[in-house]
Structures are given as C-alpha cells and as structure tokens.
Amino acid sequence: MPRTFSPAMAAACLAQQTAEVLLACLTISGDGLPTFRICSDSVPLETADGTFQPYPFEIDLPEDVERSPGQVELRICNVDREVTRLLKEYDGIPQARLEIRLASQPDIVEMGPFDFTVLSAEANELTISLKLGHEEDLLNQRVPAQSYNPSNSPGLWI
Numbered sequence: 001m002p003r004t005f006s007p008a009m010a011a012a013c014l015a016q017q018t019a020e021v022l023l024a025c026l027t028i029s030g031d032g033l034p035t036f037r038i039c040s041d042s043v044p045l046e047t048a049d050g051t052f053q054p055y056p057f058e059i060d061l062p063e064d065v066e067r068s069p070g071q072v073e074l075r076i077c078n079v080d081r082e083v084t085r086l087l088k089e090y091d092g093i094p095q096a097r098l099e100i101r102l103a104s105q106p107d108i109v110e111m112g113p114f115d116f117t118v119l120s121a122e123a124n125e126l127t128i129s130l131k132l133g134h135e136e137d138l139l140n141q142r143v144p145a146q147s148y149n150p151s152n153s154p155g156l157w158i
Contacts (some may be wrong), residue, residue, distance in 0.1 A: 009102055009110045021103040024059055025052050030094040036086055047106045071133035078128045087121055094118040096132050
C-alpha cells in the first residue's frame with residue numbers, strides 16, 4: 001500500500017545522510033487505566049495529543065505484505081517496573097497505539113496510527129515483552145457477515 005509522507009519525512013528517507021530523527025511513539029490505554037505515553041527518544045516529546053516520556057523500547061514490525069496477520073512484538077525496559085505495575089493492576093485488556101513521528105515536527109504522524117490490542121504480556125527483571133495484534137481474525141471473517149435466507153430476508157425470495 002502506498003504511503004504519503006510529509007516533505008520533511010520524504011527528504012529524510014531519500015537523503016544519503018540526514019539529521020532527522022524518526023521516533024516510535026507508543027500509547028497504552030484502557031477503560032480505567034491511566035494513559036501511558038512513551039517514545040523512543042532521550043527527551044520528552046511534546047505533541048498536541050500529550051507528552052510522550054522517553055523510555056527505552058524495541059519494536060519488531062510485521063512485514064508490509066498482503067494477508068499478514070499484523071502482529072507486533074514489543075520489548076519495553078522494565079528497570080523501574082512502572083509498566084509492569086500498570087499492566088498487573090489493570091483488570092481489562094489494554095489497547096496500544098503505535099505512531100511514527102519526526103522529532104522536528106512531532107504533531108505530524110508520519111506512519112499510523114496503528115491501533116492494537118495487547119494479546120499477551122510477559123515480564124522479567126529487565127524487559128516486558130508485549131505481543132500486539134487484533135482480537136478478532138480480520139482476514140478470516142465472513143463477508144457479508146450475515147447469511148441471507150427466506151427466514152431472515154423474505155423480500156429476496158419472492
């Protein structure tokens with residue numbers, strides 16, 4: 001699928017060298033869960049949506065191909081245990097939003113937003129591993145979702 005980038009992002013992607021910094025911004029939220037915003041930078045990122053706090057994390061993105069399940073593997077630093085505490089105290093299923101932004105223009109989302117559900121979470125002393133994806137299997141849903149027969153659509157069977 002073609003993507004449309006801002007002129008600054010396009011120039012950074014096509015340049016042999018650039019001073020632009022691409023930032024992965026992650027928002028974890030849910031009903032009753034305080035919104036947790038982090039970015040892969042060393043300084044806070046001020047945006048119109050809120051402030052993304054610097055927090056070390058790594059992302060394994062899925063391949064950009066058709067019929068891909070679209071699951072993302074994410075590893076977050078667990079040294080201060082803040083994310084672990086939030087996830088353990090929350091009863092529901094957290095939602096995650098992933099966005100790619102440029103540090104020079106933080107209010108423009110260059111890629112995304114990609115909305116996911118936290119499918120699984122594992123933690124140890126150093127890292128939290130999250131698997132992000134979609135709860136329902138979008139690629140195997142029936143289309144149309146309803147079947148049409150004489151009992152539920154009598155007008156079609158005249």
